Amino acid sequence: xxxxxxxxxxxxxxxxxxxxxxxxxxxxxxxxxxxxxxxxxxxxxxxxxxxxxxxxxxxxxxxxxxxxxxxxxxxxxxxxxxxxxxxxxxxxxxxxxxxxxxxxxxxxxxxxxxxxxxxxxxxxxxxxxxxxxxxxxxxxxxxxxxxxxxxxxxxxxxxxxxxxxxxxxxxxxxxxxxxxxxxxxxxxxxxxxxxxxxxxxxxxxxxxxxxxxxxxxxxxxxxxxxxxxx
Numbered sequence: 001x002x003x004x005x006x007x008x009x010x011x012x013x014x015x016x017x018x019x020x021x022x023x024x025x026x027x028x029x030x031x032x033x034x035x036x037x038x039x040x041x042x043x044x045x046x047x048x049x050x051x052x053x054x055x056x057x058x059x060x061x062x063x064x065x066x067x068x069x070x071x072x073x074x075x076x077x078x079x080x081x082x083x084x085x086x087x088x089x090x091x092x093x094x095x096x097x098x099x100x101x102x103x104x105x106x107x108x109x110x111x112x113x114x115x116x117x118x119x120x121x122x123x124x125x126x127x128x129x130x131x132x133x134x135x136x137x138x139x140x141x142x143x144x145x146x147x148x149x150x151x152x153x154x155x156x157x158x159x160x161x162x163x164x165x166x167x168x169x170x171x172x173x174x175x176x177x178x179x180x181x182x183x184x185x186x187x188x189x190x191x192x193x194x195x196x197x198x199x200x201x202x203x204x205x206x207x208x209x210x211x212x213x214x215x216x217x218x219x220x221x222x223x224x225x226x227x228x229x230x
Contacts, residue, residue, distance in 0.1 A: 015053050015063070016042055022064040026105035031061050062120045069080065069124040071129035072098050080139060084208050085217040087139055087183060092180035099165045100176070110166055132158050141206060146181040148200050155188045177200075185221040 009017065017125050021043045025034045036057055040047045075094040099106050117167040136154045137146055148152070155216075161183055167180055195202040212218045 006017035007054055011053070014045075017048060018060060019064050019067055022060050023068060023102075023105070026061075027102040028104060029185055030104050030107070032059075036060075046114060062124075064105075065121060065124055068102065069128045073128045076132045078139065079206070080134070080141075083212050083216050083218075084139060084189070085219075088184045088187060089180060089217055091135075092183050095178055096165065096176055097162065099169065103169050105215075107166060107169055108163060129155075129158055140204065147198065147200050149198045150191075150204070153187075153190045153194045153201075155191055160186060167198055183218070185224075186218045188218050188221050 018039065022034070022039050025038060025042060036172045037047055038221055039060070040050045043050070050060070054063065074093075075098055076091055077207055078091055080087075133151075133154055136158070137150075140150075143151065164179065164183060168176070169173060174182075185186060191201070
């Protein structure tokens, strides 16, 4: 039987609750359009109590962004087993799960929001990109510093994934699954072009592609390109 008495939260528990509430609201609307009063109401506390835990909306936004960036970076983690193409397709699926669930917040982060341009925000965005970059190198079996052309390919592809997700959010005019496959194809195409100019990268790609199945995304791309040229 419940008594109706509300349990008092500890400081860290309340902070985590407010971050969760803010993330939920930011996932539906741009952070610029979400007020402290709305966050307080959704959390079931008063406006002054929100300021007791966070000095202002910017600090709460940055805390929510930290949690979201950790989540987004983790989407690139994948067991290094099986064909590379299938792994990247799963990575893209998890990445777009995040984009789908946090559309307005993702757009605000990349296009402009209350904390964009701050050193904290820039550092968080860079940490996500760096985590994605390191995961991609790990998927390719590269230890230590990547060859210059491979670094260019991976970092360019990560930027392409970001910009593609932003464009897709504006109307979702391409089926998500098709877009995820296209981005995996984009990586293969960028890597193949770079490999044509770099013997070291060419050797690496050959070793990765030899395990690709006949029905994998990389083989699918080759089939489409052959059909296009015929």
